[in-house]
Amino acid sequence: MSGHSKWATTKRQKAVVDAKRGALFTKIGNQIAIAARGGADPSMNPSLAMVLEKARHANMPKANIERAIARATSKEAAALIEETYEAYGPGGIGIIIEVATDNKNRTMPDVRNALQKNGGRMADPGSVMFQFERKGVIFTEQKGDDVMMAALDAGAEDVADEEDGSTITTAASDLMKVRQALIDSGITVASAELKYLGTNPIELDGEDLEKAEKLLDAIDDLDDVVAVHTNLA
Numbered sequence: 587m588s589g590h591s592k593w594a595t596t597k598r599q600k601a602v603v604d605a606k607r608g609a610l611f612t613k614i615g616n617q618i619a620i621a622a623r624g625g626a627d628p629s630m631n632p633s634l635a636m637v638l639e640k641a642r643h644a645n646m647p648k649a650n651i652e653r654a655i656a657r658a659t660s661k662e663a664a665a666l667i668e669e670t671y672e673a674y675g676p677g678g679i680g681i682i683i684e685v686a687t688d689n690k691n692r693t694m695p696d697v698r699n700a701l702q703k704n705g706g707r708m709a710d711p712g713s714v715m716f717q718f719e720r721k722g723v724i725f726t727e728q729k730g731d732d733v734m735m736a737a738l739d740a741g742a743e744d745v746a747d748e749e750d751g752s753t754i755t756t757a758a759s760d761l762m763k764v765r766q767a768l769i770d771s772g773i774t775v776a777s778a779e780l781k782y783l784g785t786n787p788i789e790l791d792g793e794d795l796e797k798a799e800k801l802l803d804a805i806d807d808l809d810d811v812v813a814v815h816t817n818l819a
Contacts, residue, residue, distance in 0.1 A: 592818075618638070619658050637779075639778060667686070670685075673701055673708050675701075681714065682782045704800055720780060721783045722757065722760060723761075724761070725751060725752070732771075733745065733754075736768055737764060742764050790818060798818055
């Protein structure tokens with residue numbers, strides 16, 4: 587399936603290191619606070635349930651999770667704004683950057699500086715987005731025929747074996763349905779979220795690939811950035 591990038595897989599494998607730094611917990615905490623605006627009960631709020639899966643898989647302490655949910659009713663959470671920026675990177679790769687911030691005057695310059703220092707640049711709204719599709723992406727550390735059949739029977743579009751599990755792609759509207767069907771089949775879902783997948787992935791090698799990966803890491807390391815999507819193959 588197009589859009590499954592090696593950088594995304596590497597980023598997932600680095601999550602343990604990020605968690606030790608606390609960077610991942612900061613990002614997930616913002617996502618929990620935003621999702622919990624729709625209700626603090628995950629059984630009644632599928633968006634919150636999906637973020638909590640990610641938090642538990644990252645071994646985020648229960649106390650951190652509870653504080654993030656509590657923020658949903660605080661002025662701090664109310665001030666969080668969700669923004670999406672578009673950019674180009676080395677070799678012409680497209681980048682979509684999702685942020686959650688209480689200060690756009692801080693976040694946009696931080697993103698712009700990370701881009702400029704690493705061979706990228708901000709793009710006009712819509713100039714990159716058309717190269718991507720919004721899809722549901724589910725990851726499980728299990729793989730094999732059982733996972734594939736359960737996913738496809740539930741309406742998934744694609745199942746791809748990874749080194750560390752399986753990536754399942756769905757239509758955006760089918761994400762929660764497929765996620766629940768997998769859980770009902772006894773499959774442990776590590777994460778389920780909406781992502782932007784490139785329709786025509788760009789392959790880079792050598793110096794361009796190194797520069798692109800360095801840029802993507804620099805953006806992803808910013809505290810206000812909650813997700814980075816790219817059409818780098």
